[in-house]
Amino acid sequence: MLDNSRLRIAMQKSGRLSEESQKLLAQCGIKINLQEQRLIAFAENMPIDILRVRDDDIPGLVIDGVVDIGIIGENVLEEEVLSRQAEGQLPQFKMLRRLDFGGCRLSIAAPRDFDYQSPQCLDNLRIATTYPHLLRRYLNQYNVKFKTCLLNGSVEVAPRAGLADVICDLVSSGATLEANGLREIEVIYRSKACLIQREGKLTEDKQALIDKLLTRIQGVIQARESKYIMLHAPTEVLDQVIDLLPGAEDPTILPLANENNRVALHMVSSESLFWETMEKLKALGASSILVLPIEKMME
Numbered sequence: 104m105l106d107n108s109r110l111r112i113a114m115q116k117s118g119r120l121s122e123e124s125q126k127l128l129a130q131c132g133i134k135i136n137l138q139e140q141r142l143i144a145f146a147e148n149m150p151i152d153i154l155r156v157r158d159d160d161i162p163g164l165v166i167d168g169v170v171d172i173g174i175i176g177e178n179v180l181e182e183e184v185l186s187r188q189a190e191g192q193l194p195q196f197k198m199l200r201r202l203d204f205g206g207c208r209l210s211i212a213a214p215r216d217f218d219y220q221s222p223q224c225l226d227n228l229r230i231a232t233t234y235p236h237l238l239r240r241y242l243n244q245y246n247v248k249f250k251t252c253l254l255n256g257s258v259e260v261a262p263r264a265g266l267a268d269v270i271c272d273l274v275s276s277g278a279t280l281e282a283n284g285l286r287e288i289e290v291i292y293r294s295k296a297c298l299i300q301r302e303g304k305l306t307e308d309k310q311a312l313i314d315k316l317l318t319r320i321q322g323v324i325q326a327r328e329s330k331y332i333m334l335h336a337p338t339e340v341l342d343q344v345i346d347l348l349p350g351a352e353d354p355t356i357l358p359l360a361n362e363n364n365r366v367a368l369h370m371v372s373s374e375s376l377f378w379e380t381m382e383k384l385k386a387l388g389a390s391s392i393l394v395l396p397i398e399k400m401m402e
């Protein structure tokens with residue numbers, strides 16, 4: 104029996120979002136004992152239960168208030184919202200933040216030899232997709248009428264199998280389209296994973312825990328996007344060195360033990376250093392240039 108005082112988080116059990124979702128929660132300090140087959144996992148060190156489900160179920164679980172928060176692709180979330188609106192409901196939830204994984208786009212793709220000029224070329228065709236509402240919203244803008252072939256998987260084989268003329272499916276590297284003789288012709292939605300919360304007031308303790316998690320998530324994501332840079336440089340070229348470094352308004356400058364004309368410079372950069380920049384720094388006389396990953400950050 105689930106304990107209502109514990110925060111319930113829904114995440115994908117197995118698929119494109121599961122590994123990154125697990126990693127994010129672990130980096131936020133949540134200790135979870137994930138046994139492969141278990142639907143529910145309990146955190147050992149915080150009052151948190153993790154529900155591991157099919158990603159399609161996550162928006163509904165949050166909107167219906169069965170779980171408190173969920174990690175889900177914006178594509179699946181938006182499709183669920185549109186689908187519920189089409190049934191006359193007013194689905195409610197709070198968008199807490201976008202995450203830094205699960206990036207993909209929902210695109211219309213056609214057989215390579217399809218002569219495509221504009222959305223009008225799709226008029227009256229049959230389109231295979233898992234996302235009929237997102238597709239309809241897009242094609243309505245162009246007054247294009249179409250027939251759907253609803254498929255929950257293997258959408259990319261539909262044209263070859265004679266089930267549809269074109270498809271509307273998720274694309275990341277484009278390898279799946281390529282392997283199936285298809286060409287991307289329209290991007291209709293760009294998606295990333297996001298964190299959502301159910302509508303309505305939570306207990307003070309639960310809300311405080313969510314706020315704490317959000318601060319930690321911010322720290323984890325910011326750290327992943329940042330690098331710690333250290334180098335030694337001649338004092339006389341310090342200004343030129345700083346000009347080469349992205350976001351180096353406030354570097355730390357430290358004296359070196361046995362050198363009067365050189366200093367150490369330390370800084371956090373929001374970008375990594377490119378090899379070209381490192382070569383320019385070296386040409387200026389910089390040495391011992393180190394670019395280090397950052398594990399956690401709190402400002």
Ligand SMILES: Nc1ncnc2c1ncn2[C@@H]1O[C@H](COP(=O)(O)OP(=O)(O)OP(=O)(O)O)[C@@H](O)[C@H]1O
Binds near residue numbers: 156179274276
């Ligand atoms: N190629 C990709 N690269 C990055 N993110 C992706 C990619 N494909 C899908 N995603 C994102 O990950 C989510 C889950 O994709 P996945 O393919 O694991 O779903 P699924 O097969 O429907 O899984 P489930 O069994 O949970 O229903 C997608 O809704 C999308 O937000």
Ligand SMILES: O=P(O)(O)OC[C@H]1O[C@H](OP(=O)(O)OP(=O)(O)O)[C@H](O)[C@@H]1O
Binds near residue numbers: 119257272275
């Ligand atoms: O452009 P690509 O990099 O090839 O990625 C796109 C593919 O990735 C997803 O499926 P996934 O591989 O997760 O498998 P699934 O069909 O079992 O969901 C998506 O549904 C596409 O088929």
Ligand SMILES: [Mg+2]
Binds near residue numbers: 157
């Ligand atoms: Mg799914």
